[in-house]
Amino acid sequence: MKAFLSAFWAEALKARRSKVSLLTVAAFLIFPIIDGLFMFILKDPERARGMGLISVKAQITAGVADWPTYFQVLLLGTAIGGAIVFAFTTAWVFGREFSDHTVKEILALPTPRGVIVGAKFVLTALWMLGLTLMIFVIGLGIGKAVDIPGWSPGLAWSSFWSLMLIALLTFMLMPFVALFASVGRGYLPPLGWALLTMALAQIAIVLGWGDWFPWSVPGLLGSLNGSHAEPVGMHSYVVVVLTFVAGIAATFAWWQSADQAR
């Protein structure tokens, strides 16, 4: 446990000192701000028509200005944007050791490599949890400030848990990003992987297999209140969990045994 706490302290210090943490906060803040902006526009149709393209897009995405719609857009934004921001975060946490050539400093230590990798995953999870909580709280604040109609504590509560579920499922897809950052020794391979899976997720949804494709599941959950989504069932959660386990196992195995010749 002491070794883990040391490793986690090290990972947390690196994250705190990096500009990447602020960058992810800024990126994630965009979702509630844009969502709130749409609601603000939709609340006043006259003003919306006067704003041209933006109001047209706002109507396509959100439709009406009420809390259910506001939360739905926030969930969808988290599902799609979260996949990008979370992948970016994971790519940085793992890929930086290769990009900065510091990996050789953490391989032959009394703290086992597995503990260091574990600390990286825990940091990534807490980072994502923090970002998710942040957008929910700020989202509530923006919603209240815009004075969106249709508020109910029950809706907020259920939306909160939906948001946490989407964030959790998105996090569970991240070990493969970590694996690509490690095997690819840097940032580009994991980000390439993230973009590829996002594209494949859209194709799977179009083909009607989204509920079986792990990378489609968070997006489907985000749009569940819409009418066109495939049903996300137990099988969908199972494929995400299997993807998580496979990604974690592969990442740990790689760090334990792969040649570190560069």
Next chain:
Amino acid sequence: MNSSVETNGLSKSFGKVHAVDSVSLRVGQGEIYGFLGLNGAGKTTTIRALLGMIRPSAGSVSVLGQAVGPNGRGPWRRVGHLVERPAAYPELTVRENLEIARRLHGILDRSATSHVIERLGLATYADRKAGGLSTGNLQRLGLARALLHEPELLILDEPANGLDPAGVVEIRELLASLAREKGVTVFMSSHILTEVDRLATRIGIIHKGHLLVELEAEKLEELRSQRLEIKTRNPEAAQCALAQAGYAVKASGSTLLLYEAHAIEAPEEVAIILVKAGAPPTRLAVEQEMLEDYFLRLTGEKE
């Protein structure tokens, strides 16, 4: 003598490239072992194998009596290392980089960081971000990390890289004193021959993945060939007279060179011959082969 480092038939291939081929070496406790080789000779691959960073294709490695195996297994609490160019987290200060190392080494003594900062002359830079350090100071930071936990064995890849001449001397003296006073074993690779020659008690020379020779540092002096160098105002007459006297003379510009033992051991006889031939020497000196020349001759890079 107990071995601090031991490899038996260590080989490592990357695809078709044999980076290290059947290297068997032994480093005794308290020795300073200089591991010499040209760029790409296999020094860093050997060092990475010693540190468990790569899996040997064949053979075995043991460090401080413990087998180094997969899964990062090894006596790393007792080993300090510096592999290739030093690296640090650029957005963290020198002190923070060392704090991370202290915690990952499980050192409870918080003063260890300050102590090693002082020891390596990094006090002025302690609160500067590592990303802004010069190559030399980054090298010092790497060495500080290697020495932080006061290891029994130091495995250092090109430790003098990037240091200015004063820094080279300082680090040399530091390593020598660690070996002398604390019995620390030092395994250091280098391509700077004079550096190894001045510090090492034993030397191994690796070339194209093969360990060519292992020898005591004093032995290196003996193995470097000697020659008698002659300068005269009349080299043609001198060369003719020496040839008639049975010497094999080689000319290098206006200098005549004699490599035979009887010429090196009795230069006065050569002088007499030259004087009698009317070509008295203006310079007559026994010179030892340059270390670089010996190395290149041994590795076959030079005739």
